[in-house]
Amino acid sequence: MTVLLDAISLVADINVLLAILGGTFLGLVMGSLPGLTAAMAIALLIPLTFGMNTLTGIGMLLGAFCGAIAGGAIPAILLNIPGTPSSVCTTLDGFPMARNGEAGKALGLSISASFVGGVIGAALLILLAPPIATFALEFGPAEFFALGVFGLVIIASVSSGSMLRGFVAGLLGLTLATVGADPMTGVMRFAAGQPALISGINLLPALIGLFAVSQVLDDVVKRTGADTSDTVTQNVGSARPHWGILARAWRVVASSTIIGVIVGAIPGAGGSISSFLSYDQARRMSKTPEKFGTGHPEGLIASESSNNATAGGALIPMLTLGVPGEVATAVLMGGLTIQGVRPGPALFEQQAELVYGIFFAFILANIAMFAMQLLGIRLFVRILKVPPRMLMPLILMFCVIGVYGVNGSIFELWLMFVFGLLGFFLNRYRFGTAPVILGLILGTLTESNLRRGMLVFDGDWTQFLLRPISATLLGLAVLFLGYIFVQHRRDRRRMVGKGA
Amino acid sequence: MRLISGRVVFDLVLLATMACGLMEAKSLPEAFGPGQIGPGDFPAGVMFLAMICLLPILLNDLRSVRDPSGGADNIGMAETLGVTATCALLVGYIVMLEPLGFLVSTAIFLFGAVLSCSWFLDRPADTAGWRRLSISALILAVAGSGLTYAVFTYGFGLIFP
Numbered sequence: 001m002t003v004l005l006d007a008i009s010l011v012a013d014i015n016v017l018l019a020i021l022g023g024t025f026l027g028l029v030m031g032s033l034p035g036l037t038a039a040m041a042i043a044l045l046i047p048l049t050f051g052m053n054t055l056t057g058i059g060m061l062l063g064a065f066c067g068a069i070a071g072g073a074i075p076a077i078l079l080n081i082p083g084t085p086s087s088v089c090t091t092l093d094g095f096p097m098a099r100n101g102e103a104g105k106a107l108g109l110s111i112s113a114s115f116v117g118g119v120i121g122a123a124l125l126i127l128l129a130p131p132i133a134t135f136a137l138e139f140g141p142a143e144f145f146a147l148g149v150f151g152l153v154i155i156a157s158v159s160s161g162s163m164l165r166g167f168v169a170g171l172l173g174l175t176l177a178t179v180g181a182d183p184m185t186g187v188m189r190f191a192a193g194q195p196a197l198i199s200g201i202n203l204l205p206a207l208i209g210l211f212a213v214s215q216v217l218d219d220v221v222k223r224t225g226a227d228t229s230d231t232v233t234q235n236v237g238s239a240r241p242h243w244g245i246l247a248r249a250w251r252v253v254a255s256s257t258i259i260g261v262i263v264g265a266i267p268g269a270g271g272s273i274s275s276f277l278s279y280d281q282a283r284r285m286s287k288t289p290e291k292f293g294t295g296h297p298e299g300l301i302a303s304e305s306s307n308n309a310t311a312g313g314a315l316i317p318m319l320t321l322g323v324p325g326e327v328a329t330a331v332l333m334g335g336l337t338i339q340g341v342r343p344g345p346a347l348f349e350q351q352a353e354l355v356y357g358i359f360f361a362f363i364l365a366n367i368a369m370f371a372m373q374l375l376g377i378r379l380f381v382r383i384l385k386v387p388p389r390m391l392m393p394l395i396l397m398f399c400v401i402g403v404y405g406v407n408g409s410i411f412e413l414w415l416m417f418v419f420g421l422l423g424f425f426l427n428r429y430r431f432g433t434a435p436v437i438l439g440l441i442l443g444t445l446t447e448s449n450l451r452r453g454m455l456v457f458d459g460d461w462t463q464f465l466l467r468p469i470s471a472t473l474l475g476l477a478v479l480f481l482g483y484i485f486v487q488h489r490r491d492r493r494r495m496v497g498k499g500a
Numbered sequence: 501m502r503l504i505s506g507r508v509v510f511d512l513v514l515l516a517t518m519a520c521g522l523m524e525a526k527s528l529p530e531a532f533g534p535g536q537i538g539p540g541d542f543p544a545g546v547m548f549l550a551m552i553c554l555l556p557i558l559l560n561d562l563r564s565v566r567d568p569s570g571g572a573d574n575i576g577m578a579e580t581l582g583v584t585a586t587c588a589l590l591v592g593y594i595v596m597l598e599p600l601g602f603l604v605s606t607a608i609f610l611f612g613a614v615l616s617c618s619w620f621l622d623r624p625a626d627t628a629g630w631r632r633l634s635i636s637a638l639i640l641a642v643a644g645s646g647l648t649y650a651v652f653t654y655g656f657g658l659i660f661p
Contacts, residue, residue, distance in 0.1 A: 051657050164553055171550035172514070175521060175543055182539035187529055189539055190521060213590070220582040220620060389621050390640060393613030396590055397606060401648065404597065405658035413594045421587070429507045447542045459535015488556060 007356030011364065016059045019052060020361055023060035024368040025376075027067025031074075032380045033391065034081040036215070038068035038328040039434075043211040044395070046204060046335045047402030054339050055354060059361040061335045065328055066118060066365040069311055070373060073110040073304055074380050078103060086307040089275035093292065093299035100295050105242065109297055110304045111373045112241040113253065117305030118366035120257040121264070121312025125319075126359045128265075129348075133320040136345035141453035142463060146470035146477070148446030151323035152439060153477040153484075162430060163484040169431040173439020174446065176201055183444070184451060196411045203334045205403050205412045206440055209419025210426075210433040211331060212399050216392050217424040240374065245297055252282045252298050253305050260306035264313025264326070274313075278306035308366070315362065319343050319355065322445065327434040333441055505565045511558040515551060522547040582620035589613050602660035606645035611637050 010016065023045060030041035041064045049057030072084030077094035090110065097106035139147070152170045179190045180200035191197040246253060256278035263274035282302035283292045292299045314329040322344035324330040333343055341347065341354065348355050373380065403409075403416045423433045457463040465471050525547060528540030589612050596605035614637035624630050652658045 048656060162557075164557060168514070168550055168553045168557065171546050171553065174546045175518070175550065178543040178546070185529070185532075185539050187539040189528060189543065190524060217583050217586060220586050220617070221579040387622065389614055389617035390636075392586075392617050393610050393640075394644065396586075396593075396613065397610060397644070397648065400590075400593060400597070400606075401652060401658070401660075405652060405656075405660070408659060410594065410598060413597070417587075417590060417594065420590075424583070425506075425510050429510050450542065451537045454535065454537050459533070461535075485556075488560075 003352045003356055006353040007360055010055050010353060010357040011059070011360040013056070015052070015056045016357075016361065017364070019049075019056045019060040020063040020364050021368050021372075023063025024067040024365055024372055025063075027064035027069075028071040028369065028372060028376075028380055029067075029383055030064070031068035031071025031083045032383045033386065034075045034079065034083055034384075036068075036395075037084050037211070038065055038072075038086075039211045039331045040215055041065075041068040042328060042331045042335060043207040044398055044402060046207065046331075046338060047406050049335065049339065050406050054341060055357045055361065057339050058336060058341070058358055059365070061332055062358070062362050063365040063368060065311060065332055066308070066362070066369045067372075068328070069308055070111070070114040070118070070304075070369045071380065072307075073114065074107065074377075075384055077106045077110060077300075078381060079384060086275060086310065087303070089279045089303035089307075090300060092279065092303070093294070093296050094303075096293070096295035097297070097300065102295065104240075105297075106295075106300060107373075107377055108240045109242050109245060109300050111370060111377075112243065112246055113301040113304040114308040114373075115241075115366060115370035116246060116253055117257045117260060117308035118311060118369065119363065120305075121261050121309035122359065122363045122366060123312075124257075124261045124309075125312040125315050125362065126356075129316050129320050129355075129359075132316065133345045133348035136321055137349060139345065139469065140467075141449040141456060142467050142470040143473070145446055145449040145453055145464065146473035147321055147323060148442045148449065150473040150477045151321075151442055152435070152446070153480050162488060164488040165429070165431040166435045167481070167484055169426055169433070170435035170439045172431075173436040173441075174443045175439075176206075176436070177440050177443020178447065183448060194411070196409065200444075201415065201440065202407075202412055203338055203440065204406060205416035206419050207331055207334050207437060208399050208403055209416040209421075210423035210437055212395060213416060213420025214423025214427060214433060216395055217420065218427055219388065219392060221428075242297075246301065249298050249301050251285055252302050255281050255285065256302045256306040257309040260309025261313035261316075263306075264310035265316045274310045275303040275307045278302040312362070319347065319358070320345060323442070324438065330434055330438050330441065334437060337441065505561065507561040508558065508565060511554060511561055515554050515558065518547045518551045518554065522551070578620065582616075585616045585620065586613070589616060598661045603645050603649055606648065607641040610644050611641035614640060 026045060027038070027041050030036040030044070031038065042061050045060060045064050049060055052060070068084060069086055072082055072087035073090045073094065075081045075083040076087040076090040077098050080091050080095040082088045082091055094106050094110060097103070136143075152174065153167065175190075177200070179197055181188055181191075181198050188198070259278045259281060260274045263277060279292075279299055279302045282298050283289045286292065286296070286298055288296065310326070311328075314324065314326050318324045318329045318333050320343075322333070322342070324333045336343055341351075399416060399420075400413060403412050406412075423436075426433050426436065453464060454461065465474065522544055525540040525544035529538060531538030531541065589609060592612075593605055593609040596608065600608075615634070618624065618633055618637075624633050649660065653660060
């Protein structure tokens, strides 16, 4: 009880509340812009959180996380272009509704469904995270090593292309994590005599390079120039919550939020998968499945309640085990690490007030997201009109400010540029950038626990396979690795078949 | 018949980087005791695994080069120029940042980047269009850099050159 009261007093601080509001607003702005993802929104905001105390900074990042996911629905409904990958499914019924003159109703439904999904996701996070963390407290070096390996193997599926390429990207991240002084012996590794690399590769330039600079370069190639000329903006002012429709579709809301939380909690899955699964489930349950895809409110509710519930679900493995659920939480975890917070079971034991503060901040971010969208929907619709030729230079400017402003280091700007180029090619050739960042984050955990384990077990590596949890996780990792190779062979055969 | 593509070059660069890294990892000091892991063992293992995984990817990409329908990932000349120009502007910005100071370098970067992005993304049709665009780029450059400087210096306490 004292912990809860302490957490409430931490969140009740005016700075924390303002940071949540600011983060949510910026997240909504970035989510509204097609091409800017939640991961990019968080990466760009991390530098702003440096001068803030821990919960204030985390509150801002959580606000950006919730805001960006919810904001992605606005272009999905009005432009038929998903603002973020998790709102792809929203276009299926959202855009037809807008085209039928129901843009306001579609936005209102999306806002309220996002809110309900987000709050239920947060409630399940609060209920499920503490027991999982308590269980994970029993983990030793063998279990943590196995968890790191499992997380890295499974995150390969986050990669935009083939799983094998994603796995290679994860290994690249692991390799990059070994740059700098070896934590056990102090021996310098792969630092090329560069003093700035003694403590390893700083996460911030890597995050901003991989998720923001590379995205801008990719947009230049795709010449996104999202055509905003046919934006459906009639009746957007009438966007208001439609509690009646939501209440009548309670079965859709319930199934979609549960799917969202479960899928979000599985490392490697994400909002786009959960929204498609929920959409499909809603269609099966509907009395009028034939109307799905033509502007059916239930389709929109399923997609939006699910992808916002995914946010809460994705925070469960990230906070309890230190393994992010999907791309945006991988970046969020980078932000937390930079703030000095190491997600994992020990966090629940050592900083319980902070953990509950994070839970409450997440609920507040959902409330802020709901209120801001209702009050400022006209503004967010206007943001769709910002031309990419103005937007891209501004994003690059914020990348430079973000990286330089923290340490005043030109070397880190070069590092950001190199990571930007690397991310551009990794995305271009379907390796993906998320596994790299996860490898970079989990690399130290994995290596140090492997080496600590070997010391504890007197060099007997079979101990890693004799402990039930580590054996299970390593077994699953091997199975998944086998599946990755089988999938690669299948893809190759399909390609050969097509060529023939 | 084409023998190489951007994908293949990228795979080869990754493979070569991993090979170099592996050699450097092998030159690091050994572990202290028997059965223990030295500073080079973990990265060497990771890089070796990455090389093993890269080989089938490389073979796959070499096959797809010969496939006439496999050019979806190829970047055209205009796009290459667009990315090169954006990278050149960013490099210029980083180089100019400390000698010229934040305000001037940011203003120059924003002005150049807006014109460059317009050229590659959404080119105006006539001279009048370019004139209007130049004026809006100038306004964005001056107002954007000034406003950002004020917000980040006085609002967030960041120190810029």
